Amino acid sequence: MCYSISKFALFGVIAVLFVLLGSPCRARPLPVDEDTTRRFNPRLVLLLTDTSEEAQLQRTQLFYDELKTKFYRYGITRQLYNLLFTKPSRPRVPQAKQQDDIEYFQQFEGKLIQELSIKKLPLFGPTVNDTTPKSTNWFKRAGNTIHIQTRDWVINKNLLFKEGERVNAEILYDNERLLRSLSYIRDARILITEVPDNPDAVAIEVVTQDFFPLSFRAGRAPFSSYTLGVQNNNIFGIGHRFTNEVLYRSGGTPAIGYEGTYMVENVKGSFVNASVSGSYTDVRRGGGFSLQRPFFTPDIRWAGGLDLQRMEQMSYVLHRDREKDTLVWHASDLIDGWIGHAIPLNSAKPHPRGRESVVLAARGLRINNHEVPGGELYDSDFFINRKLWLGSAGWVRRKYRRDAYIFGFGRTEDVPLGALVNVTGGIEEQEQLQYYGQINAAWGAYLQKLGYLDLRMAVGQYFGTDKEASRRVRYGSLNWISPLMPRGRYRFRQLLTVDYLYGDKRHSYEFVSVSSQEIRGLRGVDFRGTQRLNVSLETIAFSPVQLLGFRLAGFAFADYAVLNSVPALNLKGRSLQGYGLGLRVRNENLVFKTFQLRLAYYPGPGGGFNISVLGRPNSTFQDFLVGRPQTQPYR
Numbered sequence: 001m002c003y004s005i006s007k008f009a010l011f012g013v014i015a016v017l018f019v020l021l022g023s024p025c026r027a028r029p030l031p032v033d034e035d036t037t038r039r040f041n042p043r044l045v046l047l048l049t050d051t052s053e054e055a056q057l058q059r060t061q062l063f064y065d066e067l068k069t070k071f072y073r074y075g076i077t078r079q080l081y082n083l084l085f086t087k088p089s090r091p092r093v094p095q096a097k098q099q100d101d102i103e104y105f106q107q108f109e110g111k112l113i114q115e116l117s118i119k120k121l122p123l124f125g126p127t128v129n130d131t132t133p134k135s136t137n138w139f140k141r142a143g144n145t146i147h148i149q150t151r152d153w154v155i156n157k158n159l160l161f162k163e164g165e166r167v168n169a170e171i172l173y174d175n176e177r178l179l180r181s182l183s184y185i186r187d188a189r190i191l192i193t194e195v196p197d198n199p200d201a202v203a204i205e206v207v208t209q210d211f212f213p214l215s216f217r218a219g220r221a222p223f224s225s226y227t228l229g230v231q232n233n234n235i236f237g238i239g240h241r242f243t244n245e246v247l248y249r250s251g252g253t254p255a256i257g258y259e260g261t262y263m264v265e266n267v268k269g270s271f272v273n274a275s276v277s278g279s280y281t282d283v284r285r286g287g288g289f290s291l292q293r294p295f296f297t298p299d300i301r302w303a304g305g306l307d308l309q310r311m312e313q314m315s316y317v318l319h320r321d322r323e324k325d326t327l328v329w330h331a332s333d334l335i336d337g338w339i340g341h342a343i344p345l346n347s348a349k350p351h352p353r354g355r356e357s358v359v360l361a362a363r364g365l366r367i368n369n370h371e372v373p374g375g376e377l378y379d380s381d382f383f384i385n386r387k388l389w390l391g392s393a394g395w396v397r398r399k400y401r402r403d404a405y406i407f408g409f410g411r412t413e414d415v416p417l418g419a420l421v422n423v424t425g426g427i428e429e430q431e432q433l434q435y436y437g438q439i440n441a442a443w444g445a446y447l448q449k450l451g452y453l454d455l456r457m458a459v460g461q462y463f464g465t466d467k468e469a470s471r472r473v474r475y476g477s478l479n480w481i482s483p484l485m486p487r488g489r490y491r492f493r494q495l496l497t498v499d500y501l502y503g504d505k506r507h508s509y510e511f512v513s514v515s516s517q518e519i520r521g522l523r524g525v526d527f528r529g530t531q532r533l534n535v536s537l538e539t540i541a542f543s544p545v546q547l548l549g550f551r552l553a554g555f556a557f558a559d560y561a562v563l564n565s566v567p568a569l570n571l572k573g574r575s576l577q578g579y580g581l582g583l584r585v586r587n588e589n590l591v592f593k594t595f596q597l598r599l600a601y602y603p604g605p606g607g608g609f610n611i612s613v614l615g616r617p618n619s620t621f622q623d624f625l626v627g628r629p630q631t632q633p634y635r
Contacts, residue, residue, distance in 0.1 A: 101402050105169035108192050108202050115195070115203035116163045118155050120210070123147045123589055124549060128189040128207050128412075139548060143212065143589075148237040150184060150210055157269040158182065159206065160297070167192070167202060170351070174297040177400055177414045179208060181296075182265060183241060184234035186211045186588060187412050210234065215591045217245070217615075223283050223314060225249040233591050240264050247281050257281025271296055279311070286311035286331075295342060295625060298355035298398045303627060304339035312371065317382050320511045320528050320565070330383065331371040338363035338628040354399030354418045359626040363390045363426075382509050387429040390436070390629035394422030398624050401446055405484055405491050405542050407619040409551040411588045415452060415481075418624035419443045426629070428462070435463040438632055442624060451494075452481040454622065460632040471505040473634045474568060479622075491542040502531045502568045503634045510634055518561040519578040521600040521610050527574050529565040536560075549587045556581040578602050594618060 119131075124140035126133050160175045161168070172190050179188035188208045195201040213234035221227040229245035241263040248256050263275035271293055278287040288309035295303045312331040319325060340361035347355075365388040372383040398418040406413050424438040438460035446452050458475040482494035501512050514527040518534045536559045543552040557580055564573025580600030586592075593615035600610045 102169055102173045105167065105172045105190075105192070108167045108194075109169050111167045111194075112201045113161065113163050113165050113167060113204055114198070114201040116159075116161075117203070117205050118152050119205055119207045120149045120152075120155075121207065123210055123212055126209075128187045128209055131207070147210065147212060148234070150208065150234060150239065151237045154237065154239045155179070155206060155208060158266055161204075170299070170355070171297075172204075174299070178296060179206075180412060180414060182239070183591070184211055184213055184239055185209070211591045212589050213591060215593075221247055223249065225252075225281075225283070231591070239266070249282055252282030254280075254282060257284075259284070271300075283314040284311070285313070288334075294627060295340065295359070298357065299344065301342055302340070303342075303361075305337065305628065307334065307336040309334040317509060318511075319508050320530075321508075322526070322528065324508075328373045329371075330369065330373065333368045333370070334366070336363070336365045340627060351399070354397040356395065356397045359392075359394050359396055359422075361392045361626065361629050363629040364388070365390075382507075384430045388426065388631075389428075390424055390426035390631075392422055392424040392626065392629040394420055394440075394626035396420040396422075396624055396626045403484070405540075406481060406493060407621075409542065409553060409586045409588055413621075415446070416621050416623040417444050417446060417452075420624050420626055422626050424460075424629050424631075432464070436631060437461060437463065440632075442622075444624065449483065451483045452479075454479040456622070458632045471507070471510070472503060473632045474500075474502040475632055476500045489544040493540045493542075495536075495538045495540070497534070497536045499534045500532070501634070504530060504568075506530065506634065512563070512635065514561045514563045514574070514576055519559045519576050519602070520557065521580065521598055521612055522576065522578060522602060523610065525576065527563045527576070529563040529573065531566065531568065531570070531573075532561060532563050533571055534559075534561045549589055550585050551588070553584045553586075554581070555584060576602070577604065 121128065121131060122144040124143050158175075158179060160171050160178070172192075176188055176190050179185050186209045188206070191205045191207060192202050193205075195203055211233060213232050215231045215233075217227065217229040217231070219227060226248045227245050229243065231241070231243045233241045235242055241261075243261045243263075245259045246256060247259065257280055259277075259279040259281065261275055261277040263273065265273050267274050273290075273292045275290045276287070277289075279285055286309065288307065288311070290305070290307045292305035293303050294305075310331075310333050312329070314327065314329050317326045317328055338361060340359055342357040342359045345356040345358065365386070367386040369383045369385055396418065397420070398416065400414045401417055403413050403415050404410055406415070420440070420442050422440045424436075424440070426436050428434045428436055438458065440456075440458045442454070442456040444452070444454040454477075456475075456477045458473070461472040462470055464470050477500070478496070478498040480494075480496040482492075485492040485494075503510065503512070511528045511530060512532045513529075514522075514532060514534075515525065516522045518532070518536075519525075520536075536557065538555055538557045541554045543554070545552050557578075559578040560575065561577075562571050562573055562575040564570065566573065578600055579602075580598055582596060582598035584597075585595040596612075596614055598612050598614075600612075602608060602610065
């Protein structure tokens with residue numbers, strides 16, 4: 001399908017319709033009731049026309065009160081109501097205070113921490129913003145009973161402060177986010193109260209709420225395998241993660257295989273994450289070990305990591321020409337180590353726009369291929385041994401803004417804001433010596449009435465004498481997230497992503513494609529080329545309804561992608577489109593993926609309608625980090 005102005009116009013019209021239809025009319029019909037006095041209650045009329053956050057909460061409460069009255073008429077429906085519905089709570093992140101959260105800690109700056117305590121909330125019932133609600137049905141009470149709470153010493157080792165120290169607002173603000181980033185902590189708050197009769201001292205209470213740590217997975221795996229897995233993110237409450245998968249493939253040797261990973265976050269308070277993994281299936285055998293210490297807060301001075309891996313596996317060697325795709329068995333060893341050091345700038349001054357630092361980093365990578373296939377495939381660069389030495393120097397500014405109802409369904413989300421400029425250079429040794437240079441830049445901010453805007457770009461190139469020795473990559477992206485738009489009992493978000501990737505003089509196995517990653521839900525199509533533009537627009541409507549703690553969100557989307565193998569910024573080529581709507585279901589107390597029902601339409605030859613029911617991986621934000629040096633991905 002060839003690119004044309006009319007297709008872009010069609011895409012734009014549909015995108016505008018999504019934006020306009022995404023915000024329903026504010027007017028709502030008055031509730032019909034036999035009691036005409038109540039029907040025309042002036043307070044009710046004012047409540048229905050009030051657009052304030054408090055009024056929205058009251059309307060939601062009114063809806064549930066009326067529903068509860070009807071269900072409570074009979075004993076069996078009363079039990080059904082208590083089982084299915086959860087009392088609505090106040091928004092987890094009050095809109096008026098989102099950008100000023102650090103000011104809460106700044107009012108206690110410099111005061112002595114005289115007392116430190118930890119409060120662990122039950123899994124179901126209360127929240128960190130409202131600790132008073134109790135579990136109202138047997139299902140939630142049973143969940144609270146069987147759940148093993150995170151141990152106090154595990155929370156303590158993840159604290160950046162202790163009794164006897166002075167309050168540092170930025171450290172406390174960072175620590176809240178750090179606690180929420182743990183895979184077994186759903187939400188966290190740090191509360192401060194002044195000590196009576198001692199105005200220079202405070203008491204700090206760390207309030208946390210866990211995820212239910214168990215999750216299960218079943219489905220299809222590559223090479224016609226079936227998989228059944230279970231994961232525990234918090235074994236016995238000690239913060240260790242254990243993932244297990246059993247794979248079955250008819251005719252395989254062995255027919256039943258196993259893959260597992262054991263991970264410890266923050267080993268002994270060092271903030272080093274350690275993991276060990278192993279696989280023994282008919283298509284993958286080997287294991288690996290990893291130690292990683294990231295720049296987990298803007299004040300961290302040292303970071304680094306080490307990865308060791310030995311793997312034998314079945315792989316597809318893919319080419320831009322699909323007819324040359326080959327399935328092979330090969331083996332490789334990997335050693336990958338890096339170290340980074342951050343030098344803070346203006347550390348003694350306030351940081352309203354974020355803390356700044358200069359980051360220097362170095363990396364060494366070695367990949368040794370063995371037991372590779374012979375013949376023509378052996379000559380492929382895919383199997384050539386590789387040594388890579390990289391160094392980088394960059395400037396970064398980082399801060400975070402609390403929000404909710406973006407990728408989550410009401411939990412606190414820490415949105416990265418800031419900027420960075422990073423220069424990377426190094427040497428890659430394969431059959432010949434090659435030099436590499438790259439520059440990355442990024443900028444992200446929250447703009448009043450516009451929302452979140454994130455811009456990123458990267459330019460990377462190898463330098464050599466022949467064609468493939470001077471291969472290049474160009475990348476750019478724009479991500480926009482609208483402010484939260486309350487409409488009645490619903491909350492709306494608009495998300496826009498524009499992504500551009502171009503490469504030339506690449507190896508035959510290096511290419512970009514258009515598949516279900518770019519056009520969501522697309523099946524049976526795998527276009528390949530060297531240049532891709534992808535545009536995605538989505539409207540999300542978060543519902544106030546809660547069933548057994550599960551929240552609902554409707555969504556509508558429009559995706560467009562164009563792919564070709566021509567010079568940069570030439571957008572003539574194959575294009576694909578996808579439009580659809582669906583429903584997402586998630587319980588924020590659980591670590592399960594978001595459940596999603598989606599109906600999509602794909603115009604053009606080979607298109608049509610598609611209905612899918614699947615688990616959707618939880619999305620994450622791109623942070624502003626200068627960490628392990630790496631070449632710009634091209635895929």
